[in-house]
Amino acid sequence: MEVTAKPRSIKRNSIANIVNRTWTTLANFLFVPVYIHYLGEEAYGLVTFFTTLQVVLNLFGLGLSKTLRREFSVYESSEAVVLRKYRILRSVELIIWCIAIIIIGICALNADYIATKWINSETIAESTVSLTIRMMGVSIAAQLIANLYLGCLLGMQDQILANTLQISWSLFKNIGAVLLIVFVSSNISYFYIWHAVIDIIYLVTVRIFVIAKLKKKKSDLSWKLHDLANLKTIYKFALGILLISVGYAINSQIDKIIITKNFDLVSVGAYNSVYSLSILTTILTSSIGIAVFPRFTQLFTGNDLSGLNKTFRSYNSIAVLTTSVIGGFLAIFAEELLLFWTRSEIITNIMAGVSFWLILGTALSAIQEIPYNYFLARGCTIVNNIQTIIQIAYVLTVTPFMIRYYGLSGAALSWFIEMALSTTIYLIVFSRMYLDKCSLRLLISIYLPLLISIAIAFCARTLMLAIDFTDYQRLLGAILIGALTLGIAFIISNKHKFSNL
Known part of the structure; x- marks a missing residue:
């Protein structure tokens, strides 16, 4: 079937989704302290x-x-x-x-x-x-x-x-x-x-x-x-989505379920607060994913595979660069942001040394969002289902062990290791199935911006600590330097992508 109708603006829908998710994040900042x-x-x-x-x-x-x-x-x-x-x-x-x-x-x-x-x-x-x-x-x-x-x-x-x-x-x-x-x-x-x-x-x-x-x-x-x-x-596709959902629930919640059972409610709230903070890394990717999914579906059902891959590359590159910068700065400045948000030194102290790995893990999972929507638009759930089975085996064996011996830090580190391995393998498989692109080049294009962002954020925070900036001054500095880093990254990558952003 050929798609003849003009698609609604992906950019307009992306903006609407970003506004919604920004409001959700803002609501957390406004209401959680209350x-x-x-x-x-x-x-x-x-x-x-x-x-x-x-x-x-x-x-x-x-x-x-x-x-x-x-x-x-x-x-x-x-x-x-x-x-x-x-x-x-x-x-x-x-x-x-x-x-x-x-x-x-x-x-x-x-x-x-x-x-x-x-x-x-x-x-x-x-x-x-x-x-x-x-x-x-x-x-x-x-x-x-x-x-x-x-x-x-x-x-x-x-x-x-x-x-x-x-x-x-x-x-x-x-x-x-x-x-x-x-x-x-x-x-x-x-x-x-x-x-x-x-x-x-x-x-x-x-x-x-x-x-x-x-x-x-x-x-x-x-x-x-x-x-x-x-x-x-629809039952075959629905069953595929069900298995993916089962995997998501186990992968994202098994650590929290174990923590709820073995730690007091204050520790539960502290860990979940940082996880909520880490969701900031997914705002843009999830917004673009929701907006572009109907277009992916229309291009695939219309047999326009060239247009499908072109649309994917355009929006995926934006998502990857933005997630890398936001994830790197959030992970480094998590302590300042958590204290500013919750106004609780107890929660901030509990999560010292834990936040970094938890936020980076979520950032890596966010990088899978656009490829995930691409798979679903093509009606393909088998790759996600295989990934789900492997992840379930991991979280049911490794995560409980890590929590038992390393507490909250073990839970966060286990999440990071799982997402680092999962994202790497997922993107290699995706690249070889649909993009006919060098997998190594694809991985470099994803991990290099993340590592550079972490390095810039670390140097900035170290300098601000040496100058004896207050928590709020460091937080403001992180926002300004992070925004500048993101802008430079897009300009270097592609001026057209910067205008799209």
Whole structure:
């Protein structure tokens, strides 16, 4: 099938995604210190536990959101295509709502066990922890369903709308939570009751927009039970995504699960805070990945492989350079940024010497983002599935050993080693399969900017310490020097890439 419609601007969608992820990051900077102040560092550790629980339970989503994102990326050449998308959506809906009920049930039935046997809390009552876990289940279930509809909007390239909805949802949830804990009660259970309510409202809102957009293209949409047969056309891709999701959950959360079991909630919160900080390295890559994925899909289904590879090279080079510079400076200046963000010397001291490896590991994982979307656009999940199996074997054997003998430092170092090996092998395989490009040259183009950025950041920090700069002065210096480094890197690499950035 030939793509005749002009694609929506990848740059415009990338900007919309960057704004959304920048707001998410800004929200962390604005609200996390408030949460720590009013809830306490131990209760904040419970808040970070929610993220781990969410990633694990999202496995029940069976990769359906990303599957729908790919299905809705297909060019709508006729009303029959629109009707097929609607029927697939309604069929998947039936499954995801059943899964949501199961998630709520799992959290409700296991809340007491988690509160008494897993969470190490000294100041929060077990009954409060138990109720909080139940509310977390409702929140996670609602977000899981909402992500299904969000995948549809992203696939249709309505990414400005999708990001507007996400920002509005985040804004209402965080501001409402702050008002609640400041003026009503700092009880962590109330905090998550509010989250659950807002998540349900968000779910309903996103669904309304998706259905309205489909009906605008074809008013007489219909679905019957026998339309579940449409699932046969997507189940292989969905199963591939499921395995990838399982691997992601295990790879990214096994260290946090072990830490939650063996360390106090303050240490749990400290480790998860640095992991949240490391997500800064993924803002641009994930934003570009989401924006460019529908275009990848259209070019592949339209059999324009030359255009597909050209688009990949253009945006991947931007992602790699930016991630390298941001990752290098974040890793070196993590202590200053963590103290500025959390306002907690306890958290900062706990993570001294740990942050560097954790942030670099996440930066390396971010470099896989654009190739990953390229694979999915071509309907290829086998490479990611093989990688997933290998990574699962690694994290189930090496990571527990490292944590047992080296504590939090072991967890971070294990993550870095895994991502360094994984990224290297992944890019070599990708290059040989699709780019017909020298693998060594590709790896040099990725690791050299990262090493140079680390060296520049290290020298800058050493100099500022020698001059006796304050923490805030060092942080400001890091931002300025990092921005200058990034600009020079793009100018040297390619002036056209610099204008695109």
